[in-house]
Amino acid sequence: MIASAPGKIILFGEHSVVYGRHAVVSAINLRCRVKVRKSSSFKIKSVLGESNLDFDRHPYVVQAVRRFLEVKNIPGAEIEIESEIPIGSGLGSSGAVIVATLAALNAEFKGGMDKEDIFQMAKQVEIDVQGRASGIDPFISTFGGSWLFPERKKVSMPFKFFVINFGSRSTAEMVKKVAELRERHPEVMEKIFDSIDAVSLEAAEIKSEDRLEELIAINQSLLRAIGVSNPEIDETIAELERKGLKAKITGAGGGGCIFGLYKGEKPEGSFVVEPEKEGVRVEE
Numbered sequence: 001m002i003a004s005a006p007g008k009i010i011l012f013g014e015h016s017v018v019y020g021r022h023a024v025v026s027a028i029n030l031r032c033r034v035k036v037r038k039s040s041s042f043k044i045k046s047v048l049g050e051s052n053l054d055f056d057r058h059p060y061v062v063q064a065v066r067r068f069l070e071v072k073n074i075p076g077a078e079i080e081i082e083s084e085i086p087i088g089s090g091l092g093s094s095g096a097v098i099v100a101t102l103a104a105l106n107a108e109f110k111g112g113m114d115k116e117d118i119f120q121m122a123k124q125v126e127i128d129v130q131g132r133a134s135g136i137d138p139f140i141s142t143f144g145g146s147w148l149f150p151e152r153k154k155v156s157m158p159f160k161f162f163v164i165n166f167g168s169r170s171t172a173e174m175v176k177k178v179a180e181l182r183e184r185h186p187e188v189m190e191k192i193f194d195s196i197d198a199v200s201l202e203a204a205e206i207k208s209e210d211r212l213e214e215l216i217a218i219n220q221s222l223l224r225a226i227g228v229s230n231p232e233i234d235e236t237i238a239e240l241e242r243k244g245l246k247a248k249i250t251g252a253g254g255g256g257c258i259f260g261l262y263k264g265e266k267p268e269g270s271f272v273v274e275p276e277k278e279g280v281r282v283e284e
């Protein structure tokens with residue numbers, strides 16, 4: 001069986017969502033496909049290499065298998081992963097691979113799990129591997145669409161986005177950096193988080209490109225204020241602004257990806273993504 005699940009893009013509200021504020025997140029039309037075949041032992045194949053249940057090489061897939069084994073005892077499986085989602089850049093590659101792996105195992109071995117069960121198990125896998133996680137990525141990869149968090153309200157997002165990838169970075173490190181700045185300047189930081197919250201709430205209602213671009217620019221300035229931009233990103237965003245385009249970090253920052261509204265012109269080094277309605281699906 002083959003199952004696929006989409007990646008995600010945080011449009012507004014990263015970091016402040018960690019402190020209880022709102023975020024707007026969309027599934028995107030880049031998918032991770034996982035093929036599972038019955039076998040007498042476990043074999044996992046991906047761009048990260050070939051292994052058995054080797055946690056160090058394939059942590060998310062191995063942990064997904066371990067959790068699946070708690071609902072269905074199977075002797076083995078051949079698991080092949082192909083992903084269009086860049087790894088470790090904030091576009092939800094790990095959430096998508098967990099969800100697609102669980103859905104493919106469930107379909108191949110008749111695990112009897114519905115989408116909600118897959119999401120709950122995927123969220124647990126993410127916590128197992130990362131220690132702490134909001135569960136937004138597995139939620140988006142399972143259900144697709146565009147959402148306002150934490151209340152899980154569906155939002156309309158009729159836009160396409162250009163994305164520029166600055167390479168992988170550690171989300172945990174960036175979250176720690178923000179926490180430290182918040183410890184030194186709690187009053188200031190809380191007010192910035194409130195401003196980002198207002199941006200997310202307004203963005204969730206917006207239908208016009210111009211207004212959304214204004215919010216992209218405001219949110220980026222606030223992300224810069226909390227210390228998660230870097231000179232390379234600032235320079236690229238300034239360069240885009242000179243060409244009349246707005247862009248912001250998506251995800252943890254300090255590298256990773258930036259995005260802006262795609263209006264028919266693709267900036268150099270970018271690729272285009274669009275919101276994806278469909279979450280996880282079994283393909284055959």
Ligand code: PMV
Nearest residue numbers: 014015017090134171251252
């Ligand atoms: O690195 P990403 O795209 O998964 O984004 C992390 C988003 C943060 O708000 C920085 C952290 C979090 O857990 O919400």
